[in-house]
Amino acid sequence: MTNAVEIGNVSFTFLEQTVLEDVSLTIEEKDFIAIIGPNGGGKSTLLKIILGLLKPDKGEVKVFGRKPQNARDLVGYLPQYTHFDPDFPINVYQTVLMGRYHGLLKKYTSEDERMVLQALKDVDMLDYQDRQISRLSGGQMQRVLIARALARQPKLLLMDEPMASIDPEMQDAFYKLTSRLKNKMAMILVSHDVGTVSMHVDKIACLNRRLFYHGPAEEAGDGLEKIYHCSIDLISHGVPHRMLRKH
């Protein structure tokens, strides 16, 4: 069985600042893992390296045994949604259709159409397919963007700070969705908040330039204590220890 992601001794420097240092991480098929760390700790950079948007200075990255750029048909991506123009003239259906892009001059097929509708159904947004995106709430927009990622039928779903853009009451709906997707694909979620996330994911990786801990969330007792020590002033909010015991 090929692992979803294999990161070996990856380092990344940006503008003479070391963002990632000697990070090694293996993510198995159907893992649900949260990469947790402070802002500026290199989480999004690591995500972009897995996506093939950035190339590491050192080390190796394999996605399903391939180079990241060659594994794009297996990968779905939910970006932070802050970089959108909400006023952009596009509706929900067209937004999700982008997830089915095949290449230059290739038309979308009826198969693509079916996948888009299926993805919209998966996130309960089928009724909104004709709606312009500016008329969606934050939570609805996020579900549309998840549908766009799912429309590719990915084997690996990468989510960048999915909690940042939605109301607390939407978080339940989000985790319900991820628990439905859990058996279909590997999922990596990036978050700066260890609190609620750790109750829902299977594994946790703690990243602050270096990888401090990687392992199952429920067995994380001592390990988490250690990370918590390592980066106690970095992850200052949330009470991960107690949350995890409860889990």
Next chain:
Amino acid sequence: MFEFLQYEFMQRAFIAAVLVSVACGAVGTYVVIKRIVSLSGAISHAAFGGVGLGYFLGVNPVLAAIPFSILAAISMGAVREKVKISQDTAIGILWSVGMALGILFINLKSGFAPDLFSYLFGSIITVSNSDLYIMLILDIIILLIVLLFRNEFIGVSFDEEFSQVVGLHTTFINMLLLALIALSIVVLIKVVGVILLIALLAIPAAIAKQYTYNIRKLMILSTILGVILTTLGLVLSFIFNLSSGATIVLVMAAAFLLSYYIQD
């Protein structure tokens, strides 16, 4: 009332109004929704370098502006890919360097350029038949590219990062879009001139954007608005004996204000 239609130059001017509106509708839509109005403005000013080069070489300045503005567009695109220079700075530099080159080229050719003003501020009534042919051919190329690459253009305009993740060649598509803007700028040069033409790329699409969220309808609506407003400006400039380029721009600006208040 319509006696001006008898003049051949007025007939040509009306054809020119339609031809520019097609370029405005198809390309101006992307200029507005991708928020690259000032970048496009820089390319249009830089195109003046091509006009000057045309004078210097003794070829039709509009033709000479084609490779020149495409070059300007591609160098802008190359700058966008580099993180170290801010786009804002690059816009300012390209803007003035292009114009400076144009002026030097004209200087080199014994200084005097009788219809220089028409390339700076436009003169729709001096559009020649060969200008119309150039505009027509460029319009056809523009429409073909817009049609063929519509999914790609929408992708890079809406979400460049995601487009790249799904395997879209964003660098190439961005360059192509900028080259397309360069071509539409060439279509517009004779009508409103390099200094004023950004208004024609931006305003019809900006008005249309208030009334539709469908990109295809947006393009069609901006084209129709372009035809109406350019023609209105042309007629007003003829009746009151005003500079046509400036009149067209002010008519468009007035229409924009009006539509804005109606919408509110």
